[in-house]
Amino acid sequence: MGDFIDTALGFPAVVFTVLLAVVVCYWILVLAGGLDPDGDGWLDGALDRIGLGGTPATVVLSIVVAVAWFASLVGSVLLGDHALLETLVLIVSIALGALVANQLRRPLRRFFPTAPEASRHDFVGRECVIRTGRVAIDFGQAEVHAADGSSAIVQVRQTGADTFAAGTRAVIYDYDSAGEFFWVVPADLSDRTKDR
Structure with a gap:
C-alpha cells in the first residue's frame, strides 16, 4: 500500500492524483444536488475546438483525468524514476486520456442531447x-x-x-x-x- 501511495504522490502521477481528487469532489457535489453536471459554456466550446465536443465538458474531462491518472501510475511503475521518462509518461498519459475520452464520448453522446427541444x-x-x-x-x-x-x-x-x-x-x-x-x-x- 505504501508503494501505491508513493507512486500516486510522485511525479508525474501526482498531477493527475490532484485532478482526480477535484473530479471526485465535483461529482459528489453533483450527486448531492449542489452543482449542474452540464458543464460550462466556454469549456464546452474549448473542447469543441479540439475535437472533444458533443458531450458535456465535465464528463469528457473526468474521463481524461481518470484514464491519465491510471496510465501515469502504470507508466511510473514500469519506467521508474528518470526525469525524461517521467515527462514522457506525463505526455503519453494525457494523450491516452484524450484518446479514450474521444472514443467514449461518441456512445455517451446519446445520453446528452444537444438539439433544441422539438416544437x-x-x-x-x-x-x-x-x-x-x-x-x-x-x-x-x-x-x-x-x-x-x-x-x-x-x-x-x-x-x-x-x-x-x-x-x-x-x-x-x-x-x-x-x-x-x-x-x-x-x-x-x-x-x-x-x-x-
Whole structure:
C-alpha cells in the first residue's frame, strides 16, 4: 500500500492524483444536488475546438483525468524514476486520456442531447398524409414525419372546400396554438403555387 501511495504522490502521477481528487469532489457535489453536471459554456466550446465536443465538458474531462491518472501510475511503475521518462509518461498519459475520452464520448453522446427541444411549429412547412375520411374546419387528422424520422398523428383543419380523403397528401402551412391543430392545403395546390 505504501508503494501505491508513493507512486500516486510522485511525479508525474501526482498531477493527475490532484485532478482526480477535484473530479471526485465535483461529482459528489453533483450527486448531492449542489452543482449542474452540464458543464460550462466556454469549456464546452474549448473542447469543441479540439475535437472533444458533443458531450458535456465535465464528463469528457473526468474521463481524461481518470484514464491519465491510471496510465501515469502504470507508466511510473514500469519506467521508474528518470526525469525524461517521467515527462514522457506525463505526455503519453494525457494523450491516452484524450484518446479514450474521444472514443467514449461518441456512445455517451446519446445520453446528452444537444438539439433544441422539438416544437409543434417544427411541423409547419412539412408534408403530411391525411388519415381521416375528410378534413373540414372542425375535423381531421394527418400523419406527419419529424426531422428525426419519427411520426405523429396530428389534428388538421382546412378553411377552403378542398377535398381530402384518407391517404391524400397535404402540406401544413400554419399552427393554431389556441386550438392545438394545424392548417393544411392539398400538396398539389402547394406544388402549383411553387411553379408560378
